[in-house]
Amino acid sequence: MAKDKRQIGLVLDWETTGLREHRVPSMSYLEGTQGIEIGATLVWLPEVEEISTFTSRVRFLGVHKGVQYGGDAYKHLTWSEDAERIHGIKPQDLAKEPRPSDVAEKFVSWVKTSAGIDDPHKTPIMFCGHNPDGDMYYTRQLLFFGGYENSLRFHHRMLDTFSLGYFVLGAKSSTELFERVSGVTRKIHTAMEDSMLTTQALRTIYRICQGHTK
Numbered sequence: 001m002a003k004d005k006r007q008i009g010l011v012l013d014w015e016t017t018g019l020r021e022h023r024v025p026s027m028s029y030l031e032g033t034q035g036i037e038i039g040a041t042l043v044w045l046p047e048v049e050e051i052s053t054f055t056s057r058v059r060f061l062g063v064h065k066g067v068q069y070g071g072d073a074y075k076h077l078t079w080s081e082d083a084e085r086i087h088g089i090k091p092q093d094l095a096k097e098p099r100p101s102d103v104a105e106k107f108v109s110w111v112k113t114s115a116g117i118d119d120p121h122k123t124p125i126m127f128c129g130h131n132p133d134g135d136m137y138y139t140r141q142l143l144f145f146g147g148y149e150n151s152l153r154f155h156h157r158m159l160d161t162f163s164l165g166y167f168v169l170g171a172k173s174s175t176e177l178f179e180r181v182s183g184v185t186r187k188i189h190t191a192m193e194d195s196m197l198t199t200q201a202l203r204t205i206y207r208i209c210q211g212h213t214k
Helices: 081-087 100-115 132-146 161-169 174-182 191-209
Strands: 008-016 035-044 049-057 125-129 154-160
Touching (some): 008 081, 008 132, 008 191, 035 191, 049 100, 049 191, 100 132, 125 132, 125 191, 154 161, 161 174, 174 191
Parallel strands (some): 008 125
Antiparallel strands (some): 035 049
16 A cells, blocks of 8 residues: 555653643643653554654653742643652653753654655644543643644544454453553553554554454
8 A cells, every 4th residue: 555644643642740630721731730751653554554753751840849840831730649650750850851842843853754744734643542632632732832833733533542442352441452462561651662552552453454363
């Protein structure tokens, strides 16, 4: 099948400072939780053929235990110990990591260069992930921090391995899905590992739907 730039997929996962609260119109990207580690895999769809990968930690800019890590504009960004137990990252671990604006610039450049995108408005990217709505939120938050909101165009549809894994394989969680398709039992979560496991799950489900056994 000829590779078509209209079939670029972005398999993305974020580690964050907590569970994202239900958003209301008055809330902004400067309130609540922040994405602090991104893992992304660009693929050709529908075969889920890998093009390139990108990962980076992101400096936390909010407030935790009375310590303000960014300026006043970010003082309403929060941190949760529950999230910390999942990914093992502490606020002080991020003190020397690149600021969100710097990561946004590198991320956008990586997508455009790796996928050969000249005009992002003519090349919609299919967002993929495990319950990807949350990961889309943190991706848009990152682009907002860097002033790159209009630098990439995302397709109006998303591919969700939670739904696909449930209907095709009967998996009821990411842990169950990843164990079934890769044999990996996660302990500490990392964004890049989860992106790669999600990519593998998508590829496996695609091959099953095409009548392949592996």
